[in-house]
Amino acid sequence: MLPRTTSQLVEGGKLTEERPQVIVLVVDDADTAEAAQLRERVAQSMRASLLAVIESRWGTCGSADPAQWHPGDIRVVVARPSAPDAAALLTSREIPALxxxxxxxxxxxxxxxxAGVTEALGQRLAEPGEEYRPLRTARRALELVTGALAPVGEAEVALVRSLPQDRLAxxxxxxxxxxxxxxxxxxxVPSQTALSMTLDTEVVGPFTTPDWTCRTVDRGSTRLEAWSELVRAEPITSRCDDQDxxxxxxxxxxxDCGFICQAHPLAVDAGGVVACNVMIDQADLERCDAAxxxxxxxxQPTFVERGGAELRRCEVVQLAGADLESCRHSLDCPGCPSGFCATEVPELVSQWSCERSDHPWPLRFIxxxxxxxxxxxxxxxxxxxGE
Structure with missing residues (x-):
């Protein structure tokens, strides 16, 4: 066997977190069968979206590790297009499941x-004589949740205060x-400030489309179509029957985020301790959280500068003793505290896909x-x- 030597390799990158999102739904509140069907379809679209979010959080940009956190913060705001301003918004304050x-x-x-989305969409339908103003409702709701519009009244003030910082819409x-x-x-049209904080805008309406597509080709003369062009949305017809x-x-x-593969394997001693130091430079200047x-x-408190901003450097603790053994060999890692190890759990190691000449660095963060x-x-x- 060739004698083994060690060398130092440094791997660095930016930690990204899924920013909190506020999804604003402005859906037809007419008391008709056609509008009821549209509300049901929008609810099912929400289900598909949230399931896709889960897939992402547990996928290559997240982790399939059940002992790792899979955090997220998504709020839904339903804005009723026929209701007066004071009664237009339904939020998690009224329906916590939102x-x-x-x-x-x-x-x-x-x-x-x-269940919360379905309840909110059907809780108050348009009343006789009410003017139907989805465009105004959408503008006000979007500007409100992005902070581009000052809240009016106790309910709007409470909504804005309840929303997470650094949110997108x-x-x-x-x-x-x-x-x-x-x-x-x-x-x-929402202000540029509001639109700059909006990931996407979708418009569904009574549009005419060719038989082979649900998206419009030629812009019509409706207010909805004209508005969608101004907000750079590609409208689809509300009569669409394509589930996809x-x-x-x-x-x-x-x-697609991938995994860490390197030219040489990690150095792990007989006790399973990996020769790694893991540092995080974080915006929280107050503490390194032992929990x-x-x-x-x-x-000693350590501070560094990146891009003109001061950050606090924290060391991530490598697990030890029984916790280290559990992290290395148990998928569920029952009772494990937060920290890291080099794991040998087959279900996790098998996720790494490296070239034949490369080696995985199966670092597991609990x-x-x-x-x-x-x-x-x-x-x-x-x-x-090897030498």
């Missing part, structure tokens, strides 16, 4: 959210009829060691290399 705040992201959690306007608002369409189109309506998209497996390097935060991670490890 807030999906989780560290586990399990599929069964989606059903509670869906998504907007869906879905209708079986045209907007009845009297004003200029351009006046109902509905499933993709609020889809979060895909990302999340972190400590000050060398026992609990909240790196989840739900923004900053930078720096990994320095000793590797084994």
């Amino acid at each position: 807030a999906w705040i989780t560290q586990t992201s399990h599929e069964e959690e989606v059903e509670a959210v869906m 998504r907007l869906l306007v879905a209708s079986t009829r045209d907007d009845e608002g009297p004003g200029l369409i351009a006046d109902e 189109t509905w499933d993709m309506l609020l889809h979060p998209g895909w990302a 999340r497996g972190q400590r000050d390097p060398g026992g 609990g909240g060691a790196i989840e739900g935060r923004r900053g930078w991670i720096n990994i320095t490890c000793s590797t084994e290399a």
